Amino acid sequence: MSFMFDERLDGALPTVDKAAVTSRLHEVLPHMTLLSEPEDLRPFECDGLSAYRTVPMLVAMPERIEQVQTLMRECRALNVPVVTRGAGTGLSGGALPLERGLLLVMSKFKSILSIDPEARLARVQPGVRNLAISEAAAPFGLYYAPDPSSQIACSIGGNVAENAGGVHCLKYGLTVHNVMALEVVTLEGERLTLGSEALDAPGFDLLALMMGSEGMLGVVVEITVRLLPRPEVAKVLMASFDDVSKAGGAVADIIAGGIIPGGLEMMDNLAIRAAENFVHADYPVEAAAILLCELDGVDEDVHEQCRQVREICAAAGATDVRQARDEQERARFWAGRKAAFPAVGRLAPDYYCMDGTIPRHRLPEVLHGIADLAEEYELQVANVFHAGDGNMHPLILFDASDDDQRERAEVLGGRILELCVEVGGSITGEHGVGREKINQMCSQFNSHEIECFHAVKRAFDPAGLLNPGKNIPTLARCAEYGGLHVHHGELPFPELERF
Amino acid sequence: MSELSSRRRDSADGVLADDSAALCEQVGEASAKGTPLAIVGGNSKAFYGRPVTGEALDVRGHRGIVHYDPVELIVTVRCGTPLSELEATLAQNGQQLAFEPPRFAPGATVGGMVACGLSGPRRPWAGAVRDHVLGTRLITGEGRQLRLGGEVMKNVAGYDVSRLVTGALGSLGVITEVSLKVLPQPPQGMTLRLELDAERAARNLAEWGRQPLPLSGACHDGEALHVRLEGGEGSIRRAREQLGGEQVSAAFWEALREQQLPFFNDPRPLWRCSLPATAPGLALAGDWLIDWAGAQRWLKSDAEPAHIRATVSEAGGHATCFTPNAASPFTPLPRALLHYHRRLKAELDPAGIFNPGRWYAEL
Numbered sequence: 003m004s005f006m007f008d009e010r011l012d013g014a015l016p017t018v019d020k021a022a023v024t025s026r027l028h029e030v031l032p033h034m035t036l037l038s039e040p041e042d043l044r045p046f047e048c049d050g051l052s053a054y055r056t057v058p059m060l061v062a063m064p065e066r067i068e069q070v071q072t073l074m075r076e077c078r079a080l081n082v083p084v085v086t087r088g089a090g091t092g093l094s095g096g097a098l099p100l101e102r103g104l105l106l107v108m109s110k111f112k113s114i115l116s117i118d119p120e121a122r123l124a125r126v127q128p129g130v131r132n133l134a135i136s137e138a139a140a141p142f143g144l145y146y147a148p149d150p151s152s153q154i155a156c157s158i159g160g161n162v163a164e165n166a167g168g169v170h171c172l173k174y175g176l177t178v179h180n181v182m183a184l185e186v187v188t189l190e191g192e193r194l195t196l197g198s199e200a201l202d203a204p205g206f207d208l209l210a211l212m213m214g215s216e217g218m219l220g221v222v223v224e225i226t227v228r229l230l231p232r233p234e235v236a237k238v239l240m241a242s243f244d245d246v247s248k249a250g251g252a253v254a255d256i257i258a259g260g261i262i263p264g265g266l267e268m269m270d271n272l273a274i275r276a277a278e279n280f281v282h283a284d285y286p287v288e289a290a291a292i293l294l295c296e297l298d299g300v301d302e303d304v305h306e307q308c309r310q311v312r313e314i315c316a317a318a319g320a321t322d323v324r325q326a327r328d329e330q331e332r333a334r335f336w337a338g339r340k341a342a343f344p345a346v347g348r349l350a351p352d353y354y355c356m357d358g359t360i361p362r363h364r365l366p367e368v369l370h371g372i373a374d375l376a377e378e379y380e381l382q383v384a385n386v387f388h389a390g391d392g393n394m395h396p397l398i399l400f401d402a403s404d405d406d407q408r409e410r411a412e413v414l415g416g417r418i419l420e421l422c423v424e425v426g427g428s429i430t431g432e433h434g435v436g437r438e439k440i441n442q443m444c445s446q447f448n449s450h451e452i453e454c455f456h457a458v459k460r461a462f463d464p465a466g467l468l469n470p471g472k473n474i475p476t477l478a479r480c481a482e483y484g485g486l487h488v489h490h491g492e493l494p495f496p497e498l499e500r501f
Numbered sequence: 502m503s504e505l506s507s508r509r510r511d512s513a514d515g516v517l518a519d520d521s522a523a524l525c526e527q528v529g530e531a532s533a534k535g536t537p538l539a540i541v542g543g544n545s546k547a548f549y550g551r552p553v554t555g556e557a558l559d560v561r562g563h564r565g566i567v568h569y570d571p572v573e574l575i576v577t578v579r580c581g582t583p584l585s586e587l588e589a590t591l592a593q594n595g596q597q598l599a600f601e602p603p604r605f606a607p608g609a610t611v612g613g614m615v616a617c618g619l620s621g622p623r624r625p626w627a628g629a630v631r632d633h634v635l636g637t638r639l640i641t642g643e644g645r646q647l648r649l650g651g652e653v654m655k656n657v658a659g660y661d662v663s664r665l666v667t668g669a670l671g672s673l674g675v676i677t678e679v680s681l682k683v684l685p686q687p688p689q690g691m692t693l694r695l696e697l698d699a700e701r702a703a704r705n706l707a708e709w710g711r712q713p714l715p716l717s718g719a720c721h722d723g724e725a726l727h728v729r730l731e732g733g734e735g736s737i738r739r740a741r742e743q744l745g746g747e748q749v750s751a752a753f754w755e756a757l758r759e760q761q762l763p764f765f766n767d768p769r770p771l772w773r774c775s776l777p778a779t780a781p782g783l784a785l786a787g788d789w790l791i792d793w794a795g796a797q798r799w800l801k802s803d804a805e806p807a808h809i810r811a812t813v814s815e816a817g818g819h820a821t822c823f824t825p826n827a828a829s830p831f832t833p834l835p836r837a838l839l840h841y842h843r844r845l846k847a848e849l850d851p852a853g854i855f856n857p858g859r860w861y862a863e864l
Contacts, residue, residue: 179632193837211660
């Protein structure tokens with residue numbers, strides 16, 4: 003399998019005359035940056051899923067909303083596919099360009115338009131970095147809650163496109179829970195206001211629909227987010243376990259105790275050792291698993307919850323429970339988790355990060371299943387886990403220069419996601435489907451459900467010009483993929499013709 | 502139909518009954534014939550929206566809690582389940598629907614709660630119905646039941662159709678099942694009454710909103726500000742000292758949610774004005790009750806609907822008439838936005854059979 007666009011399975015792309023499109027766009031948008039030379043296009047050939055690259059036909063970098071509107075109208079009239087890109091940190095290839103398409107780069111929309119401390123709202127352009135919002139809000143004692151690991155670099159527009167999460171979403175929600183309003187430009191060049199500074203707006207909840215829609219329904223040009231008061235205190239506990247099942251049990255017991263931690267993260271032994279070697283976080287390298295549990299809020303409540311969590315972990319069989327004594331130690335405990343991806347990345351030339359979600363109580367069997375699959379495909383897998391909300395990030399180690407290893411890593415990744423679906427979970431919790439998980443969509447949804455998604459798409463983009471080939475597979479792709487992955491002796495799409 | 506109807510009537514409290522095949526069949530037939538359907542649950546929110554003329558599609562026979570594991574913080578429940586039954590089950594396990602949905606009548610169902618998308622006093626702090634919807638089963642135009650979203654906390658596979666149909670008043674399909682995020686009940690709660698005028702209350706709330714106070718309700722009833730604190734014992738004690746006021750019964754919040762306060766006992770039309778919390782007081786004749794720390798303001802007024810709408814829109818909000826049989830209860834949509842609403846409706850309900858006209862005449 004390959005992640006490259008395949009017209010046989012993804013649908014025919016229009017034939018586009020690059021010279022004609024370039025000259026027309028220069029004519030109608032003379033002040034917009036338009037890149038067309040190969041050396042200028044090369045830096046945009048991939049996003050965070052960097053093993054897969056396609057040089058786009060053109061790169062457009064507008065800086066005003068009116069330019070985006072004109073650009074969309076022209077692309078529609080000229081039948082040019084459009085892929086929108088934020089900071090290019092996405093991990094699912096959602097911004098992977100098309101050879102015969104235009105890449106719309108939103109990086110010039112980088113202003114924080116307003117911070118209203120009284121209303122606790124920030125109005126920002128889509129190219130603003132996630133962390134920059136919290137930095138701008140900090141003088142008022144406020145912050146923007148969703149904090150994906152890439153928050154230093156990722157843009158808020160990309161966060162909207164993927165409905166990004168982070169380590170605090172069980173308590174504080176995903177992007178969808180923290181965005182009040184969007185300005186969106188449709189393929190027809192219409193500018194829509196979705197949501198408002200009030201808590202709801204009349205009509206369908208198109209604001210929610212736009213979240214995580216991966217640039218398939220429109221282009222987000224402005225975002226209003228809500229800000230929260232910074233918690234008075236945050237404490238972190240680290241519990242070590244000699245068995246991942248015991249760690250999973252402790253997670254269940256914490257939740258059953260009525261405690262919703264600000265963050266609740268698990269790492270397995272390979273991830274612990276990699277992180278320890280990399281950042282020296284003082285992690286117990288012999289442990290089979292560690293739990294990091296952050297409790298935040300008002301001082302008195304946090305103090306009481308820390309006591310409860312220490313008791314729960316001990317009762318669940320923790321071999322050691324430590325509470326960070328000060329801010330410095332708390333930062334060190336988190337540093338290991340936050341650096342887990344690059345730390346694991348040092349163990350092999352390449353790593354491939356999966357993003358399945360599962361019902362929490364299935365964790366031990368899924369971890370064992372992953373270990374069995376890793377053995378079958380002769381690859382190492384490290385596991386980090388947003389344990390509070392059941393979001394797993396197995397990291398598959400491989401060498402991309404070895405075609406055989408790369409092939410095995412892709413197949414293993416797909417098998418892990420199918421395992422998540424089998425236990426009642428999802429193929430993606432926060433990274434998005436993009437190009438990477440397009441086939442596994444066929445495991446999670448049947449043909450009627452996929453057709454429903456296509457119907458939603460048609461309402462906004464009947465010509466299929468916005469980010470073709472991403473997020474929602476064609477039924478032809480599912481038929482081909484289903485033919486390769488027969489479950490329980492049944493073809494998932496028996497009604498479709500096979501290629 | 503008569504056999505189906507009797508089976509639906511027979512369903513009693515706590516029963517798990519799967520009526521989805523019959524519902525799919527009725528939708529399929531209606532779709533083939535182009536017969537409009539009026540989806541009916543407990544009829545507790547029939548006043549909400551324009552009246553629908555169509556064949557009744559009664560979902561009450563499809564009922565019961567399908568799956569509930571308190572440790573997962575997720576419950577999956579069928580649409581015809583009485584809301585009271587669901588909330589009682591959650592309470593037995595020390596959990597709750599944090600968005601505090603109003604019932605308005607004893608028969609209110611879970612399906613109606615999701616379709617209407619109305620949330621109670623805790624909404625500004627805990628989120629709305631849609632913020633807790635994780636997945637749905639939905640019967641679409643062809644009479645097929647689809648599974649959208651899922652029973653996990655995080656799921657970005659495919660479009661978020663489950664949240665799209667939340668609050669869509671049944672106009673995009675029949676919600677037959679929903680998976681909801683549930684949360685622990687707070688360990689402690691306290692209600693305070695503070696003698697402040699509305700303006701002073703608004704200023705205080707803006708200030709308190711920037712502090713890590715355990716607020717979960719703030720309503721000015723025209724005379725005093727009621728504040729609810731929820732959290733651990735320590736944080737509540739400290740907030741109580743800071744805010745002052747007099748401790749009163751928590752029953753205030755249920756009466757507010759169910760519109761049972763004296764304010765609502767007034768023959769004039771009732772308007773729900775959804776506004777930015779910090780919007781100043783509006784110059785509209787009538788009486789006000791200000792909930793959601795200023796973001797939801799109830800108005801009892803005889804003023805012209807067009808004048809109310811224009812004033813509320815000017816302040817950055819929208820106004821909905823809650824008194825039954827209003828010609829256009831909801832604020833009209835801008836042209837471009839209406840265009841995409843109609844396209845979505847046409848794609849998901851090509852025969853135009855689901856609650857036609859409940860939102861707007863043209864949807």
